[in-house]
Amino acid sequence: MQTRTLGRSGLEVSALGLGCMGLSFALGPAVERQQAITLIRAAVERGVTFFDTAQVYGPFTNEDVVGEALAPFREQVVIATKFGFDFDADGKPTGALDSQPASIRRTTDDSLRRLRVETIDLLYQHRVDPQVPIEEVAGTVRELIAEGKVRHFGLSEAGGRTIRRAHAVQPVTALQSEYSLWWREPEEEILPVLEELGIGFVPFSPLGRGFLTGKIDESTTFDSNDFRNTVPRFSPENRKANQAVVDLLARLAGEKQATPAQVALAWLLAQKPWIVPIPGTTKLHRLEENLRGASVELTPDDLQEIESAAAHITVQGARYSENSQKMVDR
Numbered sequence: 278m279q280t281r282t283l284g285r286s287g288l289e290v291s292a293l294g295l296g297c298m299g300l301s302f303a304l305g306p307a308v309e310r311q312q313a314i315t316l317i318r319a320a321v322e323r324g325v326t327f328f329d330t331a332q333v334y335g336p337f338t339n340e341d342v343v344g345e346a347l348a349p350f351r352e353q354v355v356i357a358t359k360f361g362f363d364f365d366a367d368g369k370p371t372g373a374l375d376s377q378p379a380s381i382r383r384t385t386d387d388s389l390r391r392l393r394v395e396t397i398d399l400l401y402q403h404r405v406d407p408q409v410p411i412e413e414v415a416g417t418v419r420e421l422i423a424e425g426k427v428r429h430f431g432l433s434e435a436g437g438r439t440i441r442r443a444h445a446v447q448p449v450t451a452l453q454s455e456y457s458l459w460w461r462e463p464e465e466e467i468l469p470v471l472e473e474l475g476i477g478f479v480p481f482s483p484l485g486r487g488f489l490t491g492k493i494d495e496s497t498t499f500d501s502n503d504f505r506n507t508v509p510r511f512s513p514e515n516r517k518a519n520q521a522v523v524d525l526l527a528r529l530a531g532e533k534q535a536t537p538a539q540v541a542l543a544w545l546l547a548q549k550p551w552i553v554p555i556p557g558t559t560k561l562h563r564l565e566e567n568l569r570g571a572s573v574e575l576t577p578d579d580l581q582e583i584e585s586a587a588a589h590i591t592v593q594g595a596r597y598s599e600n601s602q603k604m605v606d607r
Contacts, residue, residue: 278324279571283477284551286450288399288429290355292546292571294327295320295564296481296557301339305500308559310342317346319561321354323568329453329479329555330392331359331403332384333370337391344392356392357451357479359433360384361403374604376406378417385421401431401453405606411439415446422447431479436607437470449476453555456480457489458541458583459510459522459592468549476551483545483554484538484567488516491523491537507601510594518593525586535573538563542570547580 279292298304300313308316317328330343340358347354363375388397400421402414421427429450432443443449452471456463457480471478486505487493495517505511510519526537533540538556545554556567575583595602 278326278568280326281477281550281553283429283451283479283553284471285475286429286448286477288355288450288477290327290553291325292553293325293542293568294329294357294479294553294555295325296555297328297330297339297343298334299557299559301342302334302336303502303504304557304559305503307335307338313342313559314346316559316561316564317343318350320564320568321347321350323565325568326353327355327357327553327555329357329481331401332388333359333362333403336362336364336368336370337387340388340391344394348393351394355398356394357399357401357431357453358388358392358397359401359403359431360388361401361406372600374404374406374408376402376409376414378409378413381414381417382421385426389426396425397427399429399431399450400427401433401451402435403433404604405432405435405439407606411435411443412446415443415449419447434605437466439606440467440470440474440476444474444476449474451477451479451553453479453481455482455596456545456552456554457483457485458526458544458587459485459489459519460596471551472549478549478552480545480552480554483556484541485522486511488519489523489526489537489541490563491527494520507598508594508596509598510592510596512594515594521590522587522592525583525590529575529579529583533573533575533579535570536566538566539570539573540575542567543573543575544580544583546571547575 363373418430431451433453495513
């Protein structure tokens with residue numbers, strides 16, 4: 278597996294990471310614990326060194342699974358987690374945000390325990406909290422770095438102004454936001470800001486929450502616990518309309534003896550050398566398929582072909598429900 282450095286931070290990771298959310302949360306029933314641990318360790322064996330989790334995934338269970346899975350490989354891997362959601366006394370998410378300094382400190386200590394580490398490699402604010410100035414958030418993480426509890430600071434779904442304000446207090450190593458061939462908004466403002474400031478970019482949902490694999494169509498049904506049931510972009514009529522994006526990938530995949538998923542990941546990797554996508558999966562054969570995407574080479578002509586074809590495709594449907602969209606900082 279090739280490696281990349283996230284911006285100018287010096288944090289070197291595998292060119293593709295593993296998003297671990299779906300093993301415990303949001304995409305149907307949680308994977309059986311030992312099965313999840315086996316998959317994560319299989320990723321390590323195949324050269325993946327970058328693993329992404331969060332407090333709210335489960336909640337909490339995903340951090341615990343990731344911690345157990347990676348404990349034997351601690352010196353070989355980079356673990357990223359996230360704070361910023363509010364939980365009630367029983368540990369259930371309230372649906373609100375909470376980036377108060379005291380909460381960041383308390384929940385970071387909890388994450389350290391669940392992850393079985395002394396230092397969190399990359400700690401993201403999961404969503405920008407409008408009730409807490411980003412300078413206070415960055416300052417708190419700066420203190421945690423000084424105390425040895427955290428190595429690098431990240432933001433998720435933050436807009437350009439917020440990124441600049443945070444970076445002025447504590448250098449931001451990486452921004453995590455959605456980016457793929459069917460969600461290209463970051464190209465307008467975010468990528469130029471990241472390039473200017475030397476910040477790496479970690480796209481989540483690089484396969485369009487599974488749609489860009491070509492394995493989902495208008496007739497696909499999702500488990501009752503799958504959050505895609507609430508996403509407008511995944512309504513049957515929008516899936517039918519958005520099939521044009523998959524058809525574009527499939528056409529080029531045929532020429533490259535690859536799969537649509539591999540071409541989608543190769544396209545992302547070709548955009549900037551400091552981009553590190555984190556596709557998730559619950560299946561070993563999909564993990565292996567995704568990782569081979571790092572070896573697919575797209576020529577300038579290939580990229581131009583994709584660009585020209587994509588210019589004639591208008592993706593239908595919002596990428597979030599109305600409530601989730603309110604938590605995106607722009």
